[in-house]
Amino acid sequence: MTSFRSLARAMFLGFRRDRGALFFTIALPLLFLLIIGGVFARQSTPKSKVLEIGSVPVVDQMPAEMRAGVDKSLKFTRISDRNAAVEKVRKGDYSAAIEQSGDRVVVHFSAADQVKAGTAQGQIEGLVQAANQASSGKPPKYRLEGQQVEDKSLKPIQYITPGLLGWALASAGMFGASTTLVTWRTKGLLRRLRLSPVPIRSVFAARVVVSLGVAMVQTALFIGVATLPMFGLELAHYWWMAIPMVLCGVLAFLAIGMLIGAWAKTQEAAQGVTQIVVLPMAFLGGSFFNIDDAPPWLRVVSEIFPLRHLNNGMLKVLVRGEGPASVLPQMGVLLGFALVATLIAVRVFRWEQI
């Protein structure tokens, strides 16, 4: 037991002091999340620009809480010249211009971009209605509520986070396992450990435990960053099921990495082959785009990659709010990958470089 612990400790220290590994397993994926998450975060709330001609009381005297809501979708700019305002709307610089004289509120819009104009108009209409309501003091009798037919919770950040995390776990697990095994063999550590009384199983188990720990850190960091207000990931009720999900996924990736490492003679070969597996897997596994948008045949092909199943399961528990039992099939498939790859790796395994 103590030998197991100290082996794990040695391997963990070796990882922690490896700047390259830290960069690729922690920093780079987080950087991706920051960039891609940041891009989408901005894209998902495009504001309509609206000109305010002179003073418009329905806008200016909005109650503060309502103002906060309106500010999310509309950006008001004050202008005094009415003709200039109309001209700007005509050119498409602004979605609409709004003016008020007494109780009459007029919206100027252009027919050139009906979608934009429609959006702005609809929002302003809501605004006027709210003002009516506020002045009468009576709640509205009928209320219209729009329901989007797509899964409402699936804002881009919601599938980007599990996807990028899956990719980070896959590349860390596979590169880590394949290059470690080759290094151990080429540097002679494997034969040296073979001469110690510790069963080789323990040596590998220690490495697996370290990798699982690193994966947990990756997961925590990822989810932590994505739930920051600026990215706005909202975790579903059973989010903690992500933990066993990640563990199963990483076991599969480690097993495939070990298989590559058992086969490869050199570091270059190990890295090359791992790359050849990781890249297509990341794309088809749905890490960089929503695989549900892909043609059906591609979706079928993507099933051969464990990452696809990890991403599926993570989406279910992390954002779609499905229960723990819903991901049992995914976990089963991942463990199956792990088992099969391990069995083959054991067969291919060589102690000696030559």
Place this chain on the structure above:
Amino acid sequence: MPNTIVATDLRKRYGDVKAVDGVTLAVEEGEFFGILGPNGAGKTTTLEIIEGLRQADGGEVTVLGRSPWPRDPALLPRIGVQLQASSFFERLTAREQLRTFGSLYGVPERKADAMLETVGLTEKADTPVEKLSGGQAQRLSIACALVHEPELVFLDEPTAALDPQARRNLWDVLRAINTEGRTIVLTTHYMDEAETLCDRVAIIDRGRILRSGPPAALVRGLDAATRISVVSGVLGVDEARALPGADDVTDDGVSLVIATRDPSSVVAALAGRGALDGVQIKGATLEDVFLNLTGREYRI
């Protein structure tokens, strides 16, 4: 004395190369045994078969009464191995390295740290292995082989790539370990190392053991000439040839060298002529034994 290692007719080939071609040897308990030969002679392969790292194609070997192949976890704690290529955990310091290896054998950290002291690496305890010099890495590698106090220690060219001072320091360490009663099997391509350290050596070439025995006995068994050299110019070459007992004389302008099988007569004659300036007397060495056995100059 019980035999610690008994190897009979070991054979191992790699493709067309007969790396080990019928090696038979026995090492006694407490002995300092050397396997001496040029590069590619088959030293490492022989050692690795005995350690249990490689399976022999033929022959038999027992180590401490057990068979090293297949891997025997009961035998492994009793032997310590320093491989020819240092093999360490990446990015650990010298101290962490040694503690980790120690823990594989249940050795407490305190004892691992003491071993660091024994090989003189206390100052380098916090240095990552990647930053150790060749000699320091070699000493750490040996410390890793000794940390669990094995009865039998295998060292594969432990002093290769060390400067003379470091070699001598390491020799002291090895002698001390042997004095504690541990059996040491060492391979080397340095003749002087084998002569200085080993109780017995086996001279190996092209996978075969040519001769084995205590170094002094091997040299004495050889009817080799002693070389007496004096400063060039004190004596003419022809004059030297005429000395009683002189077999062969050469003068390279720096030293006059007289080869003889009767050194006392030659020295007496030289003394009589007052021609002993800068005299040096060199007996035969293992190098001559090798030359005699193979007909080739010894080249590492």
